[in-house]
Amino acid sequence: MAQATPADELKVGDIVFAKSRGHIAWPAKLIGSVNKTVARVEYILTEEKSDVLYKNIWLYNDANKKQFITKENLSYEAFAKAIYYTERQLNTFPIYDDLRLLHQMLQQRDTLSVEPQFIAEINKLRSSLTKTSQNYNMALQAFAELLEMPQSQLMLVRSPEAVESIGMLCRFVNPGSKNQMVVEIVRNKAKQLMQRFAAAFPKPYRKENFRDEYRMLCAIYSRHMTVTRIVKQSSTTEAKQTINISK
Secondary structure, eight states, rough: OOOOOOGGOOTTTTTEEEEOTSSSOOOEEEEOOOOOEEEEEEEEETTOOOOOOOOOOEEEEEHHHHHHHHHHTSSSSSHHHHHHHHHHHHHHOOHHHHHHHHHHHHHTTTGGHHHHHHHHHHHHHHHHHHHOOOOOHHHHHHHHHHHHHHHHHHHHTOOOHOOOOOOHHHOOOTTOOOOOHHHHHHHHHHHHHHHHHHHSSSSSSSSSSSHHHHHHHHHHHHHHHHEEEEEEEHHHHHHHHHHHHOO
């Protein structure tokens, strides 16, 4: 965990991450000092006031945002909403290197026209190669369609289960099959398709390999979608409140 910000570097009015016992670090405003070891904060969104040890307080900055604004924490709707309100209060949304990568992916929206077909062919593969039955003709037809289909980072990060399915088929085995040649063909087709996926992510990678790079980009996209959903919900709620007030 990140090192707490020294008490003498904090002042009343600072926006911080504060961690109460049993809770995740939450955005808050420093509203006072109880003594040399304890500060009083007001948590953003909940407006709850609490006395928190300085050792459990971190300044709300880019380094600490990377530490605490995680995919897991953003899965809590209240936390994501608190982050949105904090950023709006500061009148600045976080600019990470992640945003550069996200921007690059979002520029590929026009490639999503093939996404329905992509998902349909992946589902054909799943249904044709199960533990109990195998329809190799259907599977090979699906592979043929997928290998001809244009791939993009955006489409692939939106479909992690599809990519995972192809990864599993790279290790496909069927000891009970009398035709082991077609089993090997399935593995080879899956490996070819995985290579096509990897080619959509140009090197150099920030991670050691394609799989880790892909997982990282999936996490970035997932966080973006979570925050976007919260922002839309907040905007809708505020619009309704404005309408009610005007009435």
